[in-house]
Amino acid sequence: MKKFKYIIALAATTMTLSCKKQLEEKPYGFLSTTNFYKTESDANSALIYAYSILPDLGYYSRNFIVLTELPTEDVAAASGKSADEMLLDQLTVTPTNGVLAPAYQFPYVGINRANLVIKYVPAITGMTDAAKNEILGEAYTLRALHYFNLVRLFGAVPLHTDPVDDISQTNLPKSSMKDIYDLIIADLTKAAGMMDQTVRLGRVNQVGAEGILAKVYLTLASAKASSSPGYDFVSNADDMYNNAKTWAAKVVAGQSVYSLDPDLVAIYDVNKKLGPEHLFDASVDRSGADEGQYSKLPLFFMPNLNFRLPNGTYVPGGFNEFLTESGIYDSFDANDKRKSQLIISTIYDVGDAGGNKGPTQNLSITDSYYRPFSNKFNDSGWQTGQQTSANTPIIRFSDVLLIYAEACGPTAEGYAAVNRIRTRAGLGNLPPGLSVAQFRDAVIQERKWELCFEGNRLFDLRRSHKMESVLKDTYGKTITGDSYYFPIPQAEVNKNPNLGK
DSSP states (O other): OOOOOOOOOTTOSOOOSOOSOOOOSSOOOOOOOTTSSOSHHHHHHHHHHHHTTTTSTTTTTTHHHHHHHTTSSSEEEOTTSOHHHHHHHTTBOOTTOTTHHHHHHHHHHHHHHHHHHHHHGGGOSSOOHHHHHHHHHHHHHHHHHHHHHHHHHHSSOOOOOSOOOSGGGGGOOOOOHHHHHHHHHHHHHHHHTTOOOOOOTTOOOHHHHHHHHHHHHHHHHHHHHTTOTTOTTOOOHHHHHHHHHHHHHHHHTSOSSOOOOSOTGGGGOTTOTTOTTEEEEEOOOTTOSSBTTBBOHHHHHSOSSOEEOTTOOEEOOOOOOEEEOHHHHTTSOTTOHHHHTTEEOEEEOOOOTTOOOOOEEEOOTTOSSOOOEESSSOOTTOOSSSOBOOOEEEEEHHHHHHHHHHHHOSSHHHHHHHHHHHHHTTOOOOOSSOOHHHHHHHHHHHHHHHSTTSSOHHHHHHHTTOIIIIIIIITOOOOBSOSSSOOOOHHHHHHOGGGGO
16 A cells, blocks of 8 residues: 655644545655644644545545445436446445545545644643643544444454554555454543543534444444354454443433434534534535535535525536435335435426526436435535535434444333434334344334435444345345455555455
8 A cells, every 4th residue: 555645734824624635646755743743733733634534525525425325225326427336336346446445545544644643742742731632532533433434344454553654564464353443442432531522613522432432332232243244353242232322321311512403404504514413524615625625425416407406595406426216215204304304306497596496396216317315415505516515424413322222222211212313203103012133123224214325324234234135135236245345445455465365
């Protein structure tokens, strides 16, 4: 694997939460730390630089959603789109698939930036312990998040815990999944004890770290309980469920900063990015100069037409990249607000210059081209161009509430948690008397509806060992090769032969 380029503009007084493409084909340069990491301002700049990889188009603002949604029953690649996306949709993924490369490379860029903060910030003088701990806690959380993504996508990968400053360090062998998860858990546990609960747009705090850690433990628990491939190293599923419950409880019951938003649509309103459900988002703004500072992700879901949404928002044409599949659309209860409010099935002609909507156009789930589409990635202020301020959720309060429910099982606590989600969606309670397995399957199904299009479904199917039973047996997808781990990109194996072992 080639080294990453780390160049910080030291003269900049402010830094955005996004970046231009950081991966280059020429040999990568190294960051000189001789005159940096001297002040609190340096520490903050380095942290923001570490965050800036998240909303890049190669990560959460595009590629991550492509990679985690297309293989599921949520969306299909529209006819005529890239061959790599079509093959991903068909679960025929080879090491040369172009969607894999950013998914492998960008987390390592983020890991190295976090490692720089972790290594050099402790020696900075003139900072309070609280300020230093906050920055370090966020860096540990970022490193853990990147490794959590890598291990769920690819399985065993190299483990870097120090900054890369020599070419020889890019040829590490794979570490075991156990070692990777041990680091993730250690980082998040440490981070949760270092940070406060202050809400900062585009940044993670103590509650976010606790929520991610609960998700890590739930992954280990359910993967062990279901005998999902690769998780034999987990010694006891019940212990992992108890840990997931403990950490999720800190989010859903142990603090007052976050809660369920009673308004489903408000969760995704770009003018309410500090709403009660936003534990951690990859944050963008349409005024940014480059993609990654703004997002084009909404266009992937929207038809390539000029139209207005039901709320009157003008859409100057989408990419029609993702077609909503009947596997998600038809599975909703008819009364589920997550379908009626968060999936658009009726659009309007542009109408007049005053913003009055024209005639309606109904979208059919059986149409080969224009289908109902997700309203989760939307920008009410979007009028021209392709720049939007639509954030990509990394972890939401409802996600953690369902983690808590699944970890609790069919107890009073578990039922109460999942029924809070169902009540908001306009549905009745889960039926009582479910077995442990039935209840946890029901919660995973609830996650399908609650978190659709947000990059969770693939991981839920993998950890619960349901890739074949759901995607193949229920929805008729053809699975070729390993459906539980993507192959490491061939280009990376060519650069680091240890990855092929």
